[in-house]
Amino acid sequence: MPIQNALDALSTLLGQRLTRSKSDLELHGRSETHFPLTPPDAVAYPETSAEVSELVKICAAHRVPVVGWGTGTSLEGQAQAVHGGVVVDFSRMNKLLEVRQGDMDAAIQPGLTREELNEELRATGLFFPVDPGANASLGGMAMTRASGTTAVRYGTMRENVMGLEVVLADGRIIRTGSRARKSSAGYDLTGLMVGSEGTLGLITELTLKLHGQPEAITAAICAFDNVDDAVRAVIDTIQLGLAMARIELLDTETVKAFNAYSGATMPECPHLMVEFHGSESGVEEMATTFGEVIAEHDGHGFNWATRPEDRTALWTMRHNGAYAIYAARPGWKSLVTDVCVPISRLADAINETATDLTEAGLYGPILGHVGDGNFHSVIMFDPSDADQFKSVKAASNRMVERALAMGGTATGEHGIGLGKLDYMQAEHGQGWAVMGAVKRALDPDNIMNPGKLVPPSN
């Protein structure tokens, strides 16, 4: 049996750091949301890039699937070993290798989480801004092209990964990018790997852009009578060139869930949450201009959080968004989905989605990173009700079809994984076949996270 031969060789390589215990296999077979358990054949805990390379060479020789694992917080089942094989858990490769303050960059290992990195950076005056909510590993965030609340100001992982070390499907180790801030030297292999969900290789090191901690921060929340007014206010704000660090939309259902879960007392209507970073006077000027824009669009109940503890309370409430919604339907499961559309279509996309969910009799609050045109719905279902899950899935399909018809994308930040594979053909057409050709060129035996991202026939 090739798998047994591979596991024997991996045990020789890694010793106790190759495990086959039932609990470890189950822990690495579960998803954050609704996907069924897919325990792998083994879990490996490498400690060096050389070990990852040897591990992949063994798996390649025996054609055993290799699936990377960070913290398991991806939302579309990206790290699930649907064809079995070896899950590579990067938790032992979690070091901050070097911070170069003058260059505002850092070299890190993939298992380091974003909160760990920012904790280590605290005294340097620098920080890493990409914030998907979960305390995800930075390797995982690169692989899913994660973003979150701050992308409107600081960009996504696409803009903040300068270079990578990657172990390819044949065990070769390559370095992509450089420490220069820009380059025209050939194909952008860093960009090709970011968002590739482990289907082209495993990241063993990252060079990340850092940003200066802002001198001043101010945040606010305000209410609107309807989603259209809120979105129009955001569009005006962007066109004025106000550099918002975050701008989040909560629909009425989300506000109700937040009130219930976090003890907030917001009026039950759509809200915007916003944050500005800059100098003391710069932030003050932005806040004033923003207040004027809000007033033009009948915003009300404007509330500034200038004290750090008030800001923390505000963003903790936002980051607990999914939990607040889960708590509204105890014992139920969730399909957490996201789409991204041109901002001119955002109000339509949200309103049509909300109407659709209501008409289908489903509970799916909507919230999102409105400055990017990116929004989420957390659609709840009773796991004992198979028909309801079908109805949830159908509503999620319609949400994607609507986004594509508006010139948008099936996912702004959650990625493809298992949940969005069915939309790749519709979104990319012949471009999906091109992705398949790139995959075959770099992984001809299809051992890197098989069953994901590229056409199944690949």
Added chain:
Amino acid sequence: MPIQNALDALSTLLGQRLTRSKSDLELHGRSETHFPLTPPDAVAYPETSAEVSELVKICAAHRVPVVGWGTGTSLEGQAQAVHGGVVVDFSRMNKLLEVRQGDMDAAIQPGLTREELNEELRATGLFFPVDPGANASLGGMAMTRASGTTAVRYGTMRENVMGLEVVLADGRIIRTGSRARKSSAGYDLTGLMVGSEGTLGLITELTLKLHGQPEAITAAICAFDNVDDAVRAVIDTIQLGLAMARIELLDTETVKAFNAYSGATMPECPHLMVEFHGSESGVEEMATTFGEVIAEHDGHGFNWATRPEDRTALWTMRHNGAYAIYAARPGWKSLVTDVCVPISRLADAINETATDLTEAGLYGPILGHVGDGNFHSVIMFDPSDADQFKSVKAASNRMVERALAMGGTATGEHGIGLGKLDYMQAEHGQGWAVMGAVKRALDPDNIMNPGKLVPPSN
């Protein structure tokens, strides 16, 4: 003869828009700098994406090389048909197709130049910021991953191209990206095409990000006793989070050339040229802070250009930089080269390069986009002196080796073309072979701009 059969078929397709006149072949065989003339077999002037697709299918059937051509302003001979074949001139595909003001994006054809685009955008309050100096075509700028003076604030073509229509080597037309501001839906094919120098396909349409025209702009120039002080001032400015729209370094030799060519009267020492974009008060605050930083680093002769005509004079002088240097050695030719290093190494890289050029007895003023760590040297040589050209080439080699040893890249913005191919192995190692594998997957017969970017054995 396959080439004659292909040309016959192309004539049938394009009629008078396929030319073989000697003057047209020579015009499309020349480079902006020192590369020898390489006239193609024919020049095609398609008018639609469908024509480009048919054209490529004919060339594919006869294995005839296909080379894209915008304005011919690339600096490393990217558009030279070194293996003959058909040069595809996009000058008849130069329309602005659509501006979507609410979304701040535009759909354009590849032959439109950046100045034409900005002229058409003038009344909209929006602009396209990437500015390589030359009035290049936007398709060509995408293909070389161009940037220029404003990249420090607005990014390069990598950050400003949202999506593409591309004709592949087999004539298939794909669309990459979408009109959403971000996406996690699969491999970043847009990013793979941007910077690919025509080796994977021809761009037939681009979706570009636009930016709001700033409410206020102010520019300044100031002098320093040495390059180290100027670079340290820039590093401090970046770390303070000042959003410079441009920051350019001129070395002493460049300043002398500018004085002679543009009638300026700058003291003969290194200078910084800077520009800030923002609100009236924001720009004023940035200018004040910048003035303080400059003073800490012994900057002097500080001169603000707040009137539009003074700013225009300043940046015209900068954009004429190469011409000023050419004028200093009438009848000579130039090797125009660029590298990019981590900014902490920039002063060393510039000083060592300047010393090296002086010791080699060469005239090569240095100037650059110092906020990105990117600098250029325009190294002049007497075309009748073959030994001097060898010496220029050797100095340029050492400049690249120095940049790579510092963690930088062989080219920050000019690209690979013919001039930088020899450094790809040193910069990318096994990564270069990976680029070759991607190329073979998408262009197995090597008809798209053969002889460029990937390993020659490809």
